[in-house]
Amino acid sequence: MEREQAKELIRAAFRARTFAYTPYSHFKVGAALLAKDGRVFTGCNIENAGYTPTNCAERTALFKAVSEGVTEFSAIAIVGSLEGKTNTLITSPCGVCRQALFEFTGPELEVLLAKSETDYIETTLGDLLPYGFGPKNLEITPE
Numbered sequence: 001m002e003r004e005q006a007k008e009l010i011r012a013a014f015r016a017r018t019f020a021y022t023p024y025s026h027f028k029v030g031a032a033l034l035a036k037d038g039r040v041f042t043g044c045n046i047e048n049a050g051y052t053p054t055n056c057a058e059r060t061a062l063f064k065a066v067s068e069g070v071t072e073f074s075a076i077a078i079v080g081s082l083e084g085k086t087n088t089l090i091t092s093p094c095g096v097c098r099q100a101l102f103e104f105t106g107p108e109l110e111v112l113l114a115k116s117e118t119d120y121i122e123t124t125l126g127d128l129l130p131y132g133f134g135p136k137n138l139e140i141t142p143e
Contacts, residue, residue, distance in 0.1 A: 001075055001110055007117045009034055009077040014117075016042035016057065017079055023047060029080035029091055031057035033065055036072040041065040045080075058097035062104070075110035076101065077120075087115040098129040106134055 001009075009032045017030025022045060029045040043060025055063075058078060065073070080091030090113035093101070101109055107126025114120035126132070135142050 001112075001122065006077070006112055006120070006122070009040065009075060010079065010112060010114045010117050010120060012040050012042055013057075013077040013079045013114065016044050016061070018044075020044040020057070021046045022083065024049070024051075026083040027080060028083055029057040029078065031061045031079075032077045033058070033061040033073055034075040035065060035070045036074050037070070039065075039070065041068075041070070056094060056097050058093045059100050062097075062100055066104070071104050073101075073105050073109060075112065077112040077114055079114050090115060090121055092128065095129075098125065099132070101125055102129055102132040102134050106136075107132060 012032035013030040016032060017028045020028035022028050024047050031043045033041045041061045041064045043057045043064060045057045047054045078091055078093060081087040092113055102125060105125055107124060109125035111123050111125055112120050
C-alpha cells in the first residue's frame, strides 16, 4: 500500500476511535476498512455492562460494510489506546475479529497496526491468523 493511502486509512481509524463507547475499560479502538471499490467503512469499539455483547471496532466496520452490500476488502487500519493516553504499543485485532475478517478476505487482507500516521506495522491477516478457517475449508463459495 502506498504510504499516503496508508496515512489516510490510519487517519480515518483515529477519527473513528473518537466515537468509541468504553465506560468500563476506557480503552478506545478505531478501525478503518478499505473496500476494493475504494469506499472506507469505519468502526469503533462499543462496550456493554454485560461484557459479552461488547463489539470490537474491526467487526463494527466489517458489519457496517456487509450490511450495505460490500463484501470485498483490501486493507484495514487499527488504532487503540487508553483514553487520554498516547499510543505506545500497536493494537492488534482479537481472535474473533481475525476470524470475522477472514470470512470475507482470506489471508490476503493488508493490516495496518498503527501508533500514529507514520509509525505502524504493515502485515497481512494471514500472518495474524495462520492456517485460518474459511469458506474454502467447507468447499463452498458464499452467495
